[in-house]
Amino acid sequence: MPVTRVNKTKGVQAVDRALTILEVMAREGSPMMLSAISAELRLNISTVHRLLNALAAHGLVEQEPYQGRYRLGIKAFEIGNRALYSLDIRAIARPLLNQLVDDFNETVNLSILDKYEVVYIDQVESNQIIKMLARPGTRAPAYCTAAGKVLLAYLDDKLLTRYLKDVPLLPYTAATISEPQQLRYELQKIRSQGFALDQGEREDEVRCVAAPVFNHEDKVIAAVSLSGPANRIPTEVLTGRLATAVVQVALKISQHLGYRCS
Numbered sequence: 001m002p003v004t005r006v007n008k009t010k011g012v013q014a015v016d017r018a019l020t021i022l023e024v025m026a027r028e029g030s031p032m033m034l035s036a037i038s039a040e041l042r043l044n045i046s047t048v049h050r051l052l053n054a055l056a057a058h059g060l061v062e063q064e065p066y067q068g069r070y071r072l073g074i075k076a077f078e079i080g081n082r083a084l085y086s087l088d089i090r091a092i093a094r095p096l097l098n099q100l101v102d103d104f105n106e107t108v109n110l111s112i113l114d115k116y117e118v119v120y121i122d123q124v125e126s127n128q129i130i131k132m133l134a135r136p137g138t139r140a141p142a143y144c145t146a147a148g149k150v151l152l153a154y155l156d157d158k159l160l161t162r163y164l165k166d167v168p169l170l171p172y173t174a175a176t177i178s179e180p181q182q183l184r185y186e187l188q189k190i191r192s193q194g195f196a197l198d199q200g201e202r203e204d205e206v207r208c209v210a211a212p213v214f215n216h217e218d219k220v221i222a223a224v225s226l227s228g229p230a231n232r233i234p235t236e237v238l239t240g241r242l243a244t245a246v247v248q249v250a251l252k253i254s255q256h257l258g259y260r261c262s
Helices: 002-028 034-041 045-057 074-085 089-104 146-153 157-166 180-193 235-256
Strands: 061-063 070-072 107-114 117-124 139-141 196-199 206-214 220-229
Touching: 002 034, 002 045, 002 061, 002 070, 034 045, 045 061, 089 107, 089 117, 089 220, 089 235, 107 146, 117 146, 146 180, 146 196, 146 206, 146 220, 157 180, 196 235, 206 235, 220 235
Parallel strands: none
Antiparallel strands: 061 070, 107 117, 107 220, 117 139, 196 206, 206 220
8 A cells, every 4th residue: 555655646746747847838938958947847857858758648748850859749739729718708707797796786798899899798787777788799889988999909000090991980979089090099098007988988978997808818809898877987986996896807807818917
């Protein structure tokens, strides 16, 4: 029995070390020499070499044929990719959206950008009699909604230029931004402050704040927004504790999706 326990302990240690090698190589982001991996892990070269051979046998690492450096293998990419595709942003976001509604009793939405429009993909309703509703699947213009402006703010310049060329900025209300240059300025401001506001731009007397959701590649893929009537949400509340709370929830969702903020 003692021998079995020793072997089991050694086996767990080997697995731990092998996984640490993969983490080190992923963090490095480029091929590494055997000596560099050994130094990083503070293990002798023969041990690291043995572990690398085991990982290579499973396709998790590869050795360059000429320089002899090691890099992550295709199998590591496949495993990571499958893990990412198994994540459902709605399932991840829902508990956090629920908490936001519990804290402020205003309607919260999760939305994405599709064909120049915002598409609401999930919603948690307020229990207030008067509340904002946008059922999942509902579309709205991007340029005059808080969620839409957040999603536009993180487009690359080429896509944004095409958007401004293709989409007429129709004035829904007196507060709607209907000039392309003014919208560009607004989007720059949104990127700088980390959230967007809608103070009656699509519908009079509606207030909304939205923040971006990032994925593991640091790309914005969705937005979290909270909305309600102006008589319940004065500007100082919208730009203060509501904006802070929405940004925090969006960040938590992002982190669950693999985003690592700098």
